[in-house]
Amino acid sequence: MGYFQDNYEKIQFTKGLVNNNGLRNAQLGAIHALGSYFTLDKNKAAIVVMPTGSGKTAVLMMTPYLLCAKKVLVVTPSKMVRGQIYEEFCELKTLINANALPVLIHKPNVFEMNHLYSDEENKKYNEADVIVATPQCALSLVENKAESEKFDCVLIDEAHHTPAASWTRILELTQKVNQVLFTATPFRMDSREIKGEVIYRYPLKLAYRDGIFGEIMYIPISASAEKDLRIAYKAEEILMQDREKGYEHFLMVRTNTKEKAKDLEKLYAEKTTLRLKRIDSSMSNNTVKKCIEALKNKELDGIICVDMLGEGFDFPNLKIAAIHEVHKSLANMLQFIGRFARTNASNIGTAKFITINDEELLIENRRLYGTDAVWQDIIIDISDGKVDEEIESKEYIASYHKRDKSASDVENFSLYNIRPGCHAKIYRVNDFNISSSFPNGCGITEPPYVNTEDNTIVGIGKKLVPPKWLASNEINDVEHLLYIVHYQVKTGLLFILSQIKTETLYDEIASAFSSGYEKIPKSNMHRVLAELKNFEIFNSGMANRFSESGESYRISAGSDTSQAINESTGKMYSAGHAFCKAMKDGNEITIGYSSASKMWSSGYALLNEYIKWCDYNGEKIANDEINVKTNTNFDFLPIPRKLISYPQNLFFANFSSETYLMSPLLYYKEEKEPIGNLIDSDIKIINIIESEIKVAISIGNIEETYVCDIEGHYEADTSSKLTVSLHNERVELDKYFCSYPLQYKATDDTVIDGAEILFGNTEVITYDSSNIVAIDWINKYGTDVTIWSIVNSLDTICNEKIG
Known part of the structure; x- marks a missing residue:
């Protein structure tokens, strides 16, 4: 038997009281949690979280006794700490002073590894009950398979270093033995995962209380x-x-x-x-x-x-x-x-x-x-809050399972390590089938990760793209793509994160996981601005409801674009997209939305934080009782509503503002040379019924007709022969219009953009007759009106001749 097995019965769990030395609450809790954890068949490292100064070293030293270890490897972050732990194991003063071990106990054989592995010191390695080493030395030791197999317990001090390459490799080479990681801060600046299960955590507020x-x-x-x-x-x-x-x-x-x-x-x-x-x-x-x-x-x-x-x-x-x-x-x-x-x-x-x-x-x-x-309050709250977030994230990730247990193409991939950008396309759906598969266009190459409790599915796709410096497709780079689909039961909303941001693919994903869906009108998307304060709108859009030529959509950017808006602006324009900075619960956030049922923020989040972000905004989007007030001039702009049916008085169609900003080239069939720019083509409204509108797109002697439903979805009447260049790909024109819909105007200045309608107000451009003052030019000012009469007569003669 080994040293720690022989001395197992001598360890005492004496609680420190006023009149005697003993173990602190944090130490007792940690050591009992370790004893409990290793009675189970676990294949994960145990993580013990204790604040600095609460006695982690004592718990680390007790662990080999508790686990009846034969041979122990202790990895420390620095030479100084290595020396301190070496001395602690040699003398056992801390445990003896805490009445955890008897005064006359026989001490273990401890070896402080000052250099990389060497055959010359093989005898010292063999004789040691405990080897204390820094990562580089420890790695050189366990890379020797014969030496690695002698250890049955690995203890890591300051475990927030473990994602570093050498620390990770040590744990990989000793993964079949008991591993315990000790740290005060189980999170890292680079957001990489500290792999293992948090089995005990002693909050800083209790350390302060004690x-x-x-x-x-x-x-x-x-x-x-x-x-x-x-x-x-x-x-x-x-x-x-x-x-x-x-x-x-x-x-x-x-x-x-x-x-x-x-x-x-x-x-x-x-x-x-x-x-x-x-x-x-x-x-x-x-x-x-x-x-x-x-x-x-x-x-x-x-x-x-x-x-x-x-x-x-x-x-x-x-x-x-x-x-x-x-x-x-x-x-x-x-x-x-x-x-x-x-x-x-x-x-x-x-x-x-x-x-x-x-x-x-x-x-x-x-x-x-x-x-x-x-x-005193800030540091305690921040420390405990950060640890809470980390543990919550780990527990959330653990609730996912892979649909198929086959090996992943991505070695050691963990959902913990993904940081999705806060962006989502939102649909209202009839139902949600989490057992469905992603459409082929996503390029999913391995089984997705599923969370049935939270109605979320995560897929990793692949896309082959030619390098930007290559004119042909002889060489392709592999681009990995992230997809997240989350269904919020309470609101019936479906949130989709896709790195390929085309309306067609979004619709295909929504169709794959639900039997029916509809987009969210801007009047509902606008609600994401609710419950926020101190707005600074630094990017916004306004649609001109009355211009039939010239400016149709105005984009403003700056420190606060709302200052350029007034009541008159609100009469002529309607709200487009908005992206702003605001305060939520004392914290600064960013939030944006657009007419395409999309919302976004400038931040990146852990997976559980991303789902919370979706759910929080989803509840606001679905709440019809919410009244949004930004208390800025942006409130002067009217908000469009969901399109229910097409009005019969539509008379004019125009391309979207995005198309005018960057017009794609237009192609016919598979021809390599373009036939022009899309904005060079003509649009004509052919037919209108309540549920759809038919339009014709023509350029030269080529014409095609397209039908758009009230969800803003376009389809070619026949097989589409017109295509445009989009993101280095040729896309059918009807699919392009799904992403960048045409804009329609009615005789009463009602505007339809995609699946949204903004009702016009003809009074806005009607002159108030009470403001018209008649002037008696002849009698009062002696004006010679015969000059106007001559001009008028010449006008009439010219028109008759031309006719």
């Missing part, structure tokens, strides 16, 4: 040209004040480059009385250790570093942070703050963070460096 996470304070400095000097002076002032109060506090100066660290070292030496030393990754481990010893021996007031002494560094007296350059990653910032919020020392007080006040700085859409930032 006194594990201490008081923190943000001290803002007004921005100025001498910001570094002002931060240095304030850091010195705060440190001296704390020491006068009896606190044994020390300072860390944080920046982002080695060059800046050198400049700050000189600045603090010349302008303050503080004794500081600079450390960075270019220095030897021995040099860094000596610096840390000097700090702990109170020979220094602090250190200057670049992302050093972060993960795993335990010195609770480090309480003042002079932040000359802030972290741009929320995960890194939370890790950093956690180091200063430790409470496991005497004579320490509130942790203080000194930096420049920057109201405009957003970290993952969160404003943290404002003058009114109350960090």
